[in-house]
Amino acid sequence: MTEANLKQTNLHDVHVAAGAKMVPFGGWSMPVQYASILDEARCVRERTGLFDLGHMGRLEVKGKDAVSFLDRMVTSFVGKIPQSAIRYGLVCREDGNPLDDLLLYKTGPEDVFVVANASNKDNVLAWLRQHAGDAEVTIEDVSDELAMLALQGPKSQAALQPLVKDLDLSEVGYYKFAFGTVAGIDNVRISRTGYTGEDGFEIYFPDEHAVRVWNELLEAGKDQGLAPIGLGARDTLRLEAGMPLYGHEIDLDHNPIEAGLHFGISFKEEKGDWMGRDALARVKESPTRQLVGIKTDGKRVPRQGYKLFHGDEEVGEVCSGAVSPTVGMNIGSAYVPVALAQPGQTIDMDLRGKRQECTVCELPFYSRTRK
Amino acid sequence: MRPDDRKYLDSHEWAKLEGDLIVVGITDFAVEELSNGNEGDLVYCDLPDIGRMVEQGETFGEIESVKAVSDLNAPVAGEIVEINSEIEEHLEVLSEDPWKKGWLIKIKPTDKSLDHLLDASAYEEHIAH
Numbered sequence: 001m002t003e004a005n006l007k008q009t010n011l012h013d014v015h016v017a018a019g020a021k022m023v024p025f026g027g028w029s030m031p032v033q034y035a036s037i038l039d040e041a042r043c044v045r046e047r048t049g050l051f052d053l054g055h056m057g058r059l060e061v062k063g064k065d066a067v068s069f070l071d072r073m074v075t076s077f078v079g080k081i082p083q084s085a086i087r088y089g090l091v092c093r094e095d096g097n098p099l100d101d102l103l104l105y106k107t108g109p110e111d112v113f114v115v116a117n118a119s120n121k122d123n124v125l126a127w128l129r130q131h132a133g134d135a136e137v138t139i140e141d142v143s144d145e146l147a148m149l150a151l152q153g154p155k156s157q158a159a160l161q162p163l164v165k166d167l168d169l170s171e172v173g174y175y176k177f178a179f180g181t182v183a184g185i186d187n188v189r190i191s192r193t194g195y196t197g198e199d200g201f202e203i204y205f206p207d208e209h210a211v212r213v214w215n216e217l218l219e220a221g222k223d224q225g226l227a228p229i230g231l232g233a234r235d236t237l238r239l240e241a242g243m244p245l246y247g248h249e250i251d252l253d254h255n256p257i258e259a260g261l262h263f264g265i266s267f268k269e270e271k272g273d274w275m276g277r278d279a280l281a282r283v284k285e286s287p288t289r290q291l292v293g294i295k296t297d298g299k300r301v302p303r304q305g306y307k308l309f310h311g312d313e314e315v316g317e318v319c320s321g322a323v324s325p326t327v328g329m330n331i332g333s334a335y336v337p338v339a340l341a342q343p344g345q346t347i348d349m350d351l352r353g354k355r356q357e358c359t360v361c362e363l364p365f366y367s368r369t370r371k
Numbered sequence: 372m373r374p375d376d377r378k379y380l381d382s383h384e385w386a387k388l389e390g391d392l393i394v395v396g397i398t399d400f401a402v403e404e405l406s407n408g409n410e411g412d413l414v415y416c417d418l419p420d421i422g423r424m425v426e427q428g429e430t431f432g433e434i435e436s437v438k439a440v441s442d443l444n445a446p447v448a449g450e451i452v453e454i455n456s457e458i459e460e461h462l463e464v465l466s467e468d469p470w471k472k473g474w475l476i477k478i479k480p481t482d483k484s485l486d487h488l489l490d491a492s493a494y495e496e497h498i499a500h
Contacts, residue, residue, distance in 0.1 A: 323414055
């Protein structure tokens with residue numbers, strides 16, 4: 001896809017003016033970095049960072065059967081999500097392999113707001129509509145109407161609160177959302193969610209206000225060290241936090257059980273049958289491989305597709321990798337046979353015939369609650 | 372304008388004739404693309420063993436930044452007779468002086484001609500697009 005065919009968020013020119021390097025991502029031209037990727041990652045771990053997530057897919061699933069329909073289509077138990085709470089889940093095919101992973105916001109008794117990946121949104125939309133059958137449900141794509149920004153890092157609440165009227169952010173719990181007036185815009189959805197492993201918020205409001213809110217946030221958060229953060233650091237942060245990225249840890253060849261996403265999969269009887277349930281139940285009984293963390297003292301950075309060897313035997317493949325400023329080593333995620341998944345196990349990464357030793361470790365590499 | 376005492380590859384290596392040898396490095400543009408202006412973003416440079424024979428266009432090494440790995444391609448065929456091993460430990464030299472101190476390898480070429488490569492103005496043209 002050439003630059004000209006890429007979609008742009010309303011903030012595109014703001015990013016370019018700020019010196020961002022723009023790259024294609026999921027059909028969009030997005031900022032990969034404004035400054036150094038490592039400095040941006042540190043900014044989020046130590047202070048707070050601002051992300052443009054206008055590329056993400058946003059869907060509204062509504063109607064009398066919205067909840068039961070989604071319970072048939074996604075892995076998590078939608079019927080059990082409390083009002084104003086959020087759960088992680090996946091949309092899987094019958095074979096248990098995911099079309100995408102999602103956040104599900106319970107916005108009303110018959111309303112669920114769904115956040116999907118940019119590159120998968122059209123597929124998810126078509127898949128859900130195709131399987132709606134007789135269910136009384138409407139599925140609407142609201143991606144283009146809504147801006148989506150994230151503030152991530154320990155100072156995020158302090159940075160955001162000055163712009164928020166009629167809502168005390170400390171009352172918004174983890175994976176909960178509420179509505180507040182942000183920069184004069186009523187009814188802005190504010191959720192305590194993110195993709196970095198830090199405390200923080202994601203906010204949704206009409207797209208036409210994107211530039212003004214972005215600038216006002218940077219101004220209001222200046223004293224907290226708020227700075228814009230690109231997709232490069234976002235990828236490092238999510239990998240450190242052990243969060244999967246579609247197309248890397250999960251895809252049509254990598255199921256969520258072996259990826260360790262049990263918290264997003266419900267086998268409860270009350271949920272009823274759902275797409276992919278039987279296949280994933282079988283994987284759960286006898287998994288053959290496991291997603292693990294790998295870290296290495298060597299200089300080379302693990303990259304997607306690098307082969308892993310145990311002695312002369314090829315045993316797996318790297319899914320993602322990064323220079324980790326938080327761990328202080330080069331890290332990655334990889335699938336290895338269950339027998340080699342124990343922390344401390346050493347395996348070799350192959351770089352065109354040269355080997356570099358890696359050590360298997362538990363995911364996540366970083367947890368703010370478990371330091 | 373980049374130095375016109377040498378020739379360029381469209382993959383951003385430069386080649387300069389010095390006596391009987393061809394000195395090879397990468398351009399400031401390549402360094403900027405890899406590091407986006409942050410020298411700390413360069414993490415690794417893999418150079419070949421002395422004595423290795425390379426073909427014109429063959430990958431002789433790799434340079435890696437926080438976000439990507441790039442091949443290093445030989446501008447001419449020949450034998451690698453020297454490498455700048457200091458670079459492997461001091462990647463910042465590439466940001467500071469890609470044209471002189473940041474040289475990577477010296478090749479004893481089978482043919483000294485660099486006529487098949489881009490001159491400085493053609494390279495400028497190439498990176499402008």
